[in-house]
Amino acid sequence: MSTDALRRLFHPGAMAIVGASDRVTWSKTAFANWQAYSGGRPVYLVNPRHAEVHGERAHRSLADIGEPVDLAFIMTGTETVTAVAREAADAGVSGLMVLSSGFRETGTRGAGLEQELAELAADRGLTLLGPNTIGFINASVPVAAAATPINEPLAPGPVAILLESGGLAGSVLNMAQARAIGLSHVIAVGNQAAVRTADVLEFLVRDEATRCIALFLESVREPERLRAVAAQALAAGKAIVALKAGRSAAGGRTALAHTGAVADDAEVTRAALASLGIVVVNSLEDLLTTAGLLGAQPARLGRRIAVVAASGGACELIADRAADLGLELPAFPSPTADSLRRDLPGFSHVANPLDVTGYVVVDPLLQIRALERITAHATGVFDQIIFQTLAPKAHHGGQQYTMDRYQRLAGVIGASPVPVLVQVASGFDLTGFPTVLSQQCGLHMLDGIEHGMTALGHAVWWHETRDWIGSRPAGAPLTAAPAAVPSPGASGVWAERQARALLAAHGVPLTPARYVADSGEAVRAAADLGGPVVLKLAADDLAHKSDVGGVVLDLRTADEVRAAAARLLRLSVEQGLGEGCLVVSPMRAGGVELLVSVRQDPTWGPMLAVGLGGIWVEVYRDIGLAPLPVQAADVDRLLGALRAAPLLTGARGRAAVSRAAAGSAIAAIAAVAERLGDAFDTIEINPLWVSADRAEVLDALVVWRTPDPPDRE
């Protein structure tokens, strides 16, 4: 769907409501919204059975209107929608928006009706939003073609809201308005029969009024298009903030390899979106507060904050949240501290975060003067300053007094060399006067400490990630795309010898291994390798060899090796594994064991996962995830972001291990996956052993997409 077509759809000169009726709340609401928020543009009502609807003349059909109509908002019965769409095309209407439900969401018959509608729209060049959509608002025109109640004032601004759930549109809109978040658009895509989420995202990235997009995602249908539009958004400096619903419904992925599912769908989605520079949040509150901040504040935000508030409790809560989020509160430079000491009452304590004390009630400009002092020497010390205050409506002295105070605040902020974020105590409804004030003073108000600080953390992440993605050499993944699968005909599960050979052929470092068939060979191999050894069964299709006792560690003498080899050979027969050969390897101890896997995700393709080996991934969910292709630096960033990262750098007297060696081995494993293309399902290294100077694969498994042919079973 072209951006031009969407621009026409979302910028109609006149609208007709087809199926308008006094008995339908949707119709009443859509009509009232258009009249209130569409700047006097004409709206026509179509109802073949009534001459008057909503106190206005009703037309019998679209053809009957006799004036140009750009958009038909259809709310008739499901069965008649396609006929109405045909009438619209005949009448020269280019935009179609279908509120009616009963289509794909209801089953096969509805899906058929939806396809018929979509085909008609494509044939006749109609731009179709929905069906099953509550509509849209384009607040920068303004136009409101939506069947959900809209509070006053509808403030235009930089944030676009895009929803895959129409049922939430009303509350999300109201939440945005209550937070005085200026909006460019609110768009519900409904069933996406024609116009898809990615189309609208592309339109919004190109839209001049939009600086940030708040996205409520139900599912990712077109990952490649999302990748492309996310890159466009980063290039344009427009943040996309996403809330993905349905985490809990995901669950239940089946384990294929040693340690089971490394990550669930929600974790994969979150990592994949993050890898595209999309901010992922956990609640509607954080969606709006984060988008509001990133929309309002084009300047770069960073980790060093100064805080000025009029409450010690607020200062403590802000400091707590800053610590949670990895934000820093550097000390005030001496000139700032000196000037603050001169200005503030004797009993105040000058420190960052700064409590100017309740004396602000006696001297209402005290906090603004303190802010001015902080801005004077902020450059290079603070990335931004938080000005924490009550919401404007709570102040005494009338609106003009409050407006004057905020104008003064806006003046100080305008002159500041670093961004100043006005954070208001949460729980206030900022519709009405505070919104007007916000628009007139050009001040954004950040909603409360809890969500406001979370928004700041997300915004800093976005700036850092945008830099990170931008700083990587373009088009230089680890390897070139493969021309062909290098293991044609590979099928089933490869463990040990086959998996090792594959990895070794591609330069992945492995622990030495000798394959032996009897006890005598085992003893000779152990002597060759020197030192304590490990003995393992090496049956290709035994994924969980340790579960049946097929691994014996730390064998030191020839007798021990001989005894263990004899036992494993018997076990191999008992377990029906046939002659199954044995593997002798040097024992590796100390160091850190990592789990590395690459797994095909149905939506995102191959996903790299790294974490601690063993069962720690399962217990603590401490996993770094990224879609391929990755570069070596991406791998290092994943390792550095693990909570277990201190184990790599040497925690509490443990020796540090080589993160560089680990990163390089993992990058080599990822490169193998890239070369295999979509032939494999899972590559799992468990563990990758990392010592002070090297990393080695101790055990590996490859699951191919093609199952074993029947004759091998």
Add this chain to the structure above:
Amino acid sequence: MSTDALRRLFHPGAMAIVGASDRVTWSKTAFANWQAYSGGRPVYLVNPRHAEVHGERAHRSLADIGEPVDLAFIMTGTETVTAVAREAADAGVSGLMVLSSGFRETGTRGAGLEQELAELAADRGLTLLGPNTIGFINASVPVAAAATPINEPLAPGPVAILLESGGLAGSVLNMAQARAIGLSHVIAVGNQAAVRTADVLEFLVRDEATRCIALFLESVREPERLRAVAAQALAAGKAIVALKAGRSAAGGRTALAHTGAVADDAEVTRAALASLGIVVVNSLEDLLTTAGLLGAQPARLGRRIAVVAASGGACELIADRAADLGLELPAFPSPTADSLRRDLPGFSHVANPLDVTGYVVVDPLLQIRALERITAHATGVFDQIIFQTLAPKAHHGGQQYTMDRYQRLAGVIGASPVPVLVQVASGFDLTGFPTVLSQQCGLHMLDGIEHGMTALGHAVWWHETRDWIGSRPAGAPLTAAPAAVPSPGASGVWAERQARALLAAHGVPLTPARYVADSGEAVRAAADLGGPVVLKLAADDLAHKSDVGGVVLDLRTADEVRAAAARLLRLSVEQGLGEGCLVVSPMRAGGVELLVSVRQDPTWGPMLAVGLGGIWVEVYRDIGLAPLPVQAADVDRLLGALRAAPLLTGARGRAAVSRAAAGSAIAAIAAVAERLGDAFDTIEINPLWVSADRAEVLDALVVWRTPDPPDRE
């Protein structure tokens, strides 16, 4: 401070504002609040220099008023406060509330003034709130003696707000009002020169209008009194919900034992409060929403929820939060599902959570009827039902229409056999009509999905924890209190032999150990013990023996034992540890290693900590903490609440270990700590090894409070 005295303080018949002035916003606000919200009770203004203040007659002094005054609200200069207090006592005023600051919070001189004031109050029988307090509201009388702006309406209700930070009073009050939370009291304790937090808590627990207390804590000054009042609150069925600020300021505790500080102050505080049945929350939003729910809903809440909403997106978000919080969404029983299928439009999908679809706009009672269907067979299936909807102000059709709809909803809720929680989309300000509606219909509105579901999770925790605490046999800790310290004169650090002897004497299970002085003895001890052994240095004052290579594992042959013993004996001399004897123990492998410590906390006394051994506690902060005394069942509950609990029950093919054996060993360790009273600083077991059938201490350390005498160094 007696509850009777506080009842008089918070229920004054008449108030005087001393230091009233037209130039002081505090004075204007306090006067306006009293007039608006104190039911016509008299208020007198005292100012020696003006005959008129706030358009009313001003008195020259308290004595000059000539009418009974119960409460003097003093806002004069710091230096004159005590003189005014004396005047108040002379004039027969019993309650004193001091807004003025400049006391203890400013340093030594202010602390002196504060003490003088407190002593005067004690001498003259005055009940003193503050200094440095913004005042209080008693909404059930009503009386508003507070210098912070109050929005209308001030709805009376079951929630008391108690703040140690006066600067937050304004925003917390407004946040409560915006959420239509009915209040019994809002009380800021200021500097607590006389009336302390625990006094007010005790008063509120006994107050008939109060069913839940929201507490903003800056520090815990009187832990024993808090313990006592928390027990009273549980007995009375009144929840205390606490937000503790200053998590980040804590930090910096010095490590004394092997693995460093097991928990920081914030973690200790959280665990200690939780052990008292106090709900600990993370934000002001959660403080109010949780207290609002627990105040409004006296019935028991549980983990099984049904949900009815008019948005698929809301259903998904609720299901996600439910999964996070360990809440369950059981399927609808067949009769419920059948009746819902009859009622709902054909395209809807009948499942829990239930989306009645946007058709609710056409049939506005659809969702209420669906609720009624769900209540019909809810007993035994659901603990409560969530009715998710827009806030009442967003509805069309006028206030009477909305009131009628909510009355009908209230009727269905009143007839329901299980509690129904009305959860409204967040971001609406519910002051005004929605608050009136809420009071008239007797309906509490839960604020949004994010904080509403968190509140439900907290409420369920509170009910479960109250039962848990109530179900333990009263007064039966693990041991009786000690008559005397059993190791008189113990000092410094005890490791190995001394620590083992202490634990063994009290019945704690230990791994066998033989103390040997040379290689020959070591070989003989290893032969006696049989199987692989471990060899360790056993110097009493070597806390971190493994850091210097003083531990050798898995020695299997006489030669290996002899060689290792020789090396350790040399190491002992090299490290300046003297002759240092060696310990030979059987090697323990497999199983799970736990860290168990008991450490004296300056506020809470001995705190038991359990977690995984090694460095996992540091990396993942997966620690169970509880103040002593503990019972065996408490220990088992701590183990069960670890994220690592699946390791104990056998995760992914690992053998399960004996949680009972672990619990009993840990309980025995805790009992040793109890018997030692306050003689020790830290007891640390690292690790406690747990196998399928037993638990054994492998290494132990006791740090005594008394340092070693100089002659030992």
